[in-house]
Amino acid sequence: MEVTTKLKSLEKLWLYENQLSALPAGVFDKLTQLTVLNLNTNQLQALPARVFDRLVNLKELYLCKTVARPSQCSCSGIFMYCHERSLASVPAGIPTTAQYLYLHVNQITKLEPGVFDKLTQLTHLALNTNHLKIVPRGAMYDSLWNLMELSFQNNQLQALPAGLFDRLVNLKTLHVDYNKLQAIPPTLFDRLTELTHLELDTNQLKSLPPGIFDKLGKLTKLELHHNQLTTVPAGIFDRLVSLKELKLYTNQLTALPDGVFDRLVNLQKLWLFGNQLSALPAGVFDKLTQLTVLSLHTNQLQALPARVFDRLVNLKELYLSAVLVGCFLRVGRISGGVVTPRLRPTNSFTRLI
Structure with a gap:
C-alpha cells in the first residue's frame, strides 16, 4: 500500500504473471492518473470491495486468469464471454470483477434467485435468445445497481413480476422485445429514472x-x-x-x-x-x-x-x-x-x- 501511495503520477502499471493471492484494501486509491492496469495471470480468488473506484482515468483493465472463472466461458479484461455455449443455466464462478457478461444464444430456461448477487460491478448483461419463460423477482434483486444495459430479447417471457427492475436505478437501455408478454405491471418501470431506450415491441x-x-x-x-x-x-x-x-x-x-x-x-x-x-x-x-x-x-x-x-x-x-x-x-x-x-x-x- 505504501508503495503505490507515492506513485500519484503513475499512468501504467503491470502486475501480471505473479502469484498474488490477495490485494490490500485501497491499494490503488492514490493512482488517480492510472490509465492501464494489468493483473492478468495471478492467483486472486477475490478483490477488495470497490478496489477500482478511484481509478477515474482508467482505460484498460486486464483481469483474465486472475480470478477464478467458469470453464465454459472466456474473458478479455472486464468482458466475460459465455455466449453460444449451449448453457442450460448461468454458470457458477463468474468473476466479481466482470462488467460485461454475455450469456446470449444459449439454452437457459430459468434464473435462480440471487444468481447475480455477487456481480456488483456489472454494467452490461445480455440474456437474449435463450428459453426463459419467467424471471423471478429475486434474480435481479439487490446487487445490479451499476447495470446500464439489460437484454431479455427473444426469449419466451409471458409476464414480468412487479418490482423486477426496482434496484436497477442506473439502467439506460432495456430490451424485452420478441417475447410473449400480454400485459405489464403498472409500476414496472417506476424506478428506472435514467432509462433512455426501451424496447417492448414484438410481444402480445x-x-x-x-x-x-x-x-x-x-x-x-x-x-x-x-x-x-x-x-x-x-x-x-x-x-x-x-x-x-x-x-x-x-x-x-x-x-x-x-x-x-x-x-x-x-x-x-x-x-x-x-x-x-x-x-x-x-x-x-x-x-x-x-x-x-x-x-x-x-x-x-x-x-x-x-x-x-x-x-x-x-x-x-x-x-x-x-x-x-x-x-x-x-x-x-x-x-x-x-x-x-x-x-x-x-x-x-x-x-x-
Whole structure:
C-alpha cells in the first residue's frame, strides 16, 4: 500500500504473471492518473470491495486468469464471454470483477434467485435468445445497481413480476422485445429514472397501463410496434418530454386520444403505419415542431383534419401511401399515393411517399 501511495503520477502499471493471492484494501486509491492496469495471470480468488473506484482515468483493465472463472466461458479484461455455449443455466464462478457478461444464444430456461448477487460491478448483461419463460423477482434483486444495459430479447417471457427492475436505478437501455408478454405491471418501470431506450415491441400486448411511462423523463426512444394495441390511454406519453423516437406501427390502433402527442415537444420520428386508424384528432400533430419523419401509411383514414401538417415545420419525410389514395385533401393532392402537400414554405422534403 505504501508503495503505490507515492506513485500519484503513475499512468501504467503491470502486475501480471505473479502469484498474488490477495490485494490490500485501497491499494490503488492514490493512482488517480492510472490509465492501464494489468493483473492478468495471478492467483486472486477475490478483490477488495470497490478496489477500482478511484481509478477515474482508467482505460484498460486486464483481469483474465486472475480470478477464478467458469470453464465454459472466456474473458478479455472486464468482458466475460459465455455466449453460444449451449448453457442450460448461468454458470457458477463468474468473476466479481466482470462488467460485461454475455450469456446470449444459449439454452437457459430459468434464473435462480440471487444468481447475480455477487456481480456488483456489472454494467452490461445480455440474456437474449435463450428459453426463459419467467424471471423471478429475486434474480435481479439487490446487487445490479451499476447495470446500464439489460437484454431479455427473444426469449419466451409471458409476464414480468412487479418490482423486477426496482434496484436497477442506473439502467439506460432495456430490451424485452420478441417475447410473449400480454400485459405489464403498472409500476414496472417506476424506478428506472435514467432509462433512455426501451424496447417492448414484438410481444402480445393488448393494452398499456395508465402512467406506465410516467417516471421515464429521460427516455429518448420507445418501441411499441408489432403488438396488439387497439388504443393507448389518454396522457400515456405526457411525461416523456425527452422522447425523440416513437414506434407504434403494426398494432391494431383504431383511434388516438385527443392531445396524445402534445407533450412530445422533442419528438423527431413517429411511426403509425400498419394500424386501423379511421380518423385523426384535430391538431394531433400541432406540438410536434421538431418532427422530421412521419409515417401514416396503411391505415383506414378516409379524410385528414384541415391543416393537419401545418405546424410540422421541420418535416422531411412524410409517408401516406395507401392511406388516402385517390382522394382530394385540403392539405394537398394525392396522385398514385404520392402527396403534393400544401405546407409552410419552410418545409424542405427529402422524401414524400
